[in-house]
Amino acid sequence: MYRVRNFGVILITIAACSAGPVSADECTPPSDGPDVIAFTVSSHRVWGVVGDVSAHSIGTEMCNVGDEPLPWELGIAQNAYRLSNNRFEQIGMSWIKKAIEVLGYDTCCPCISTGDIRIMGVGCSDAYHAITNGAQSNLGPRSSINVFQGFVPDPSGQPGSNAIDRRMQIRVADLNPALNAGAMYFGEIQLVTPDDAQYNSFNNISYSPFNVVFLPSAGTWGFSDTFTTLTRRPAIQAWAAHDPTVTVSEVDVPDEGRLYLGHRTSDNGDGTWHYEYALFNQNSHRSARRLSIPVPSGVTIRNIGFHDVDHHSGEPYDVSDWPGVHAGGEVRWATESFDANPNANALRWSTLYNFRFDANSPPAPAAIDIELFLPGTPQLVIAQSVGPTYLVPVLSAAGLTLLAGLFMAVGACFTFRIRARKCRLDWHCAPDDRRPVGLTMAFRKPASGSFRLKLRVSEVKSRSS
Numbered sequence: 001m002y003r004v005r006n007f008g009v010i011l012i013t014i015a016a017c018s019a020g021p022v023s024a025d026e027c028t029p030p031s032d033g034p035d036v037i038a039f040t041v042s043s044h045r046v047w048g049v050v051g052d053v054s055a056h057s058i059g060t061e062m063c064n065v066g067d068e069p070l071p072w073e074l075g076i077a078q079n080a081y082r083l084s085n086n087r088f089e090q091i092g093m094s095w096i097k098k099a100i101e102v103l104g105y106d107t108c109c110p111c112i113s114t115g116d117i118r119i120m121g122v123g124c125s126d127a128y129h130a131i132t133n134g135a136q137s138n139l140g141p142r143s144s145i146n147v148f149q150g151f152v153p154d155p156s157g158q159p160g161s162n163a164i165d166r167r168m169q170i171r172v173a174d175l176n177p178a179l180n181a182g183a184m185y186f187g188e189i190q191l192v193t194p195d196d197a198q199y200n201s202f203n204n205i206s207y208s209p210f211n212v213v214f215l216p217s218a219g220t221w222g223f224s225d226t227f228t229t230l231t232r233r234p235a236i237q238a239w240a241a242h243d244p245t246v247t248v249s250e251v252d253v254p255d256e257g258r259l260y261l262g263h264r265t266s267d268n269g270d271g272t273w274h275y276e277y278a279l280f281n282q283n284s285h286r287s288a289r290r291l292s293i294p295v296p297s298g299v300t301i302r303n304i305g306f307h308d309v310d311h312h313s314g315e316p317y318d319v320s321d322w323p324g325v326h327a328g329g330e331v332r333w334a335t336e337s338f339d340a341n342p343n344a345n346a347l348r349w350s351t352l353y354n355f356r357f358d359a360n361s362p363p364a365p366a367a368i369d370i371e372l373f374l375p376g377t378p379q380l381v382i383a384q385s386v387g388p389t390y391l392v393p394v395l396s397a398a399g400l401t402l403l404a405g406l407f408m409a410v411g412a413c414f415t416f417r418i419r420a421r422k423c424r425l426d427w428h429c430a431p432d433d434r435r436p437v438g439l440t441m442a443f444r445k446p447a448s449g450s451f452r453l454k455l456r457v458s459e460v461k462s463r464s465s
Contacts, residue, residue: 026065026231027109027123033199036120037064038189039108040229041208045119045130046218046278048163054172054220055164056092057134060189061127062120063108066200070120074099075145075152075192076133077350078157078168081207081235084183086264088246088278090309090352091175094168095139096192098155102126136160136169143315147349148257148285150197166313175212175221185210187223188235190282190350201283202258203281205350207235236260236280236352251383257284259370261383265363272302272358277385279370280352287346290334290371291322291355296390299361301326306333307354307389308345318345324355331357338373346373364389414418 004461026039043059058078064070076099080092085317102120104113109123120126160166173179191204208228210223230237239262240246248262260280275461281288295301304324311317318341322333333355336344349352366387367379 018390026063030067030122031065032198032299033066034064034068034070034193034195035194035200035203036064036070036191036193037232038191038206038229039063039125039231040127041187041189041206042127042229043130043225044187044210044223044225045134046220046222047134047167048218049172049220050162050164053164053169054175054218054222055134055167056170056222057094057130057167058187058189058223059128059130060190060206061107061125063125064120064122065109066196067121067122069114070193071195072099072102072118072120073152073193073195075140076128077142077190077192078133079188079190079235079350080168080170080210081186081238081352082174082180082183082189083186083239083242083309084087084180086243086266087276087307087354088236088262088352089307091356092168092170092378093142093309093311093351094133095141095166096145096155097128097133097135097315098138098140098150098152099128106171106319135265139166140156140352141313141315142311142348143317145192145349146285147192147283148197148201150192150194150201152192152194160313160389164313169312172220177212177221183212184238185223186235186238196204197283203232205234205282206231207238209238221241234260234280234282236262236278239264247385249383249385250281251381253284253286253372253381256286257382258282259284259383261368261370261385262397263385265386267362268358272360273362273388274284274358275356275363275387277355278352279347279355281347281349283349284372285349285374286376287373288370289337289346289350289371289373290332292330292332292369292371293355293385293387294330294366294368295326295359295388296361297329298391299359299388301331301357301359301388303356303358304331305354305356309351309353316343317348318343320345322353322453323358326357335373338375361388361391362431363387372403 003397038060040061045057047055076097078094082089082091101117103126104111104121104124111124112122114121137157138155144153184463186207187210188207212221213224215222236248240248246264251261262278264276265273306324308320310319322335324333364385368385369381371380
């Protein structure tokens with residue numbers, strides 16, 4: 001049983017108990033230094049609805065899998081995501097729960113207790129239920145935290161102004177099954193602590209799939225637990241786990257934090273391709289302000305789109321969408337620079353933004369520029385991903401007919417055939433017999449919409465006299 005702080009009652013964290021101990025791989029060998037992980041993303045609570053926005057919180061059980069005790073100055077961020085129509089989008093975020101007291105259990109690894117409620121011992125665990133993580137007086141703004149350093153200030157201690165204030169806010173329409181047929185949902189917990197940030201700052205994040213259910217007592221949609229937490233990885237990895245056409249790559253900011261870039265491309269079947277990207281900032285305090293994808297000359301870009309999740313409850317950040325444009329040999333999205341607006345809508349820590357467009361060119365490997373928001377060196381990081389490739393010039397049937405006419409003018413011998421979606425020109429002799437060559441040009445447009453140009457040059461026998 002686990003004590004729920006600030007409510008004076010005893011609750012059982014069912015998901016944490018059901019999950020059982022962490023596997024031996026989590027505990028042996030221990031990480032160097034203190035290393036706290038979220039090894040369950042467990043309980044869920046709905047707090048109410050204001051307008052078209054509902055308030056939620058999720059619980060977690062945490063474990064120190066390092067080889068040193070961890071001073072308990074911990075922040076807990078809660079996020080929600082939806083995978084629908086091949087798009088992975090963040091639909092909710094909370095303010096930061098400040099954890100100030102730790103109770104040592106051995107539900108993850110053998111616990112070596114320190115006997116101090118402000119220090120988590122090696123192998124010890126503690127649980128924070130969804131009720132605790134939704135207590136508004138213990139929620140502080142994300143804007144007060146330098147996530148790479150890991151220091152978490154004390155919250156104000158003031159009550160919320162309404163039921164959704166500071167909690168994880170999700171639009172009711174984003175959960176309604178009638179509007180999201182076939183959608184999958186994921187809850188994510190990210191932990192922030194200064195001592196762990198010095199040693200193991202990239203594994204303090206875990207996620208779990210959630211089922212959406214209607215909760216009559218709350219009068220809205222909420223989550224039910226599935227007890228299948230994926231530890232030490234961000235939720236964006238679920239996109240690739242459930243779609244083999246998706247690739248997710250790490251993008252490290254030198255001497256700082258980490259971003260993740262995921263991409264998915266698909267053939268629209270009409271001679272165009274859809275490009276879908278998701279950029280997640282796990283723990284870069286420098287944040288990101290621009291994403292640029294190279295576009296070769298002649299490629300047409302349409303349906304440029306963007307999606308983000310809004311900061312709320314008095315955070316100082318702008319929430320304006322990043323405008324997307326196709327110009328200067330690239331398609332790019334950007335918010336204002338730090339010099340122009342320190343509170344611009346940069347991609348800040350524990351946040352995911354989406355970028356998308358259609359192009360009349362298939363994908364090929366491409367280096368994508370990500371410009372960082374806060375000043376520093378470097379100002380750009382490069383992600384290896386995909387983008388539109390060069391269009392290969394092709395001859396239409398009319399163009400091939402013109403080419404055949406030119407060959408006739410110089411006395412060339414040829415055959416020319418046109419069939420559905422295919423044109424072929426065979427030039428099999430030369431004006432004289434001194435340099436006999438053969439030339440075959442075939443232009444084909446298969447039903448898939450792609451174009452192919454085949455050129456073959458070969459030596460042929462001289463004509464007999």
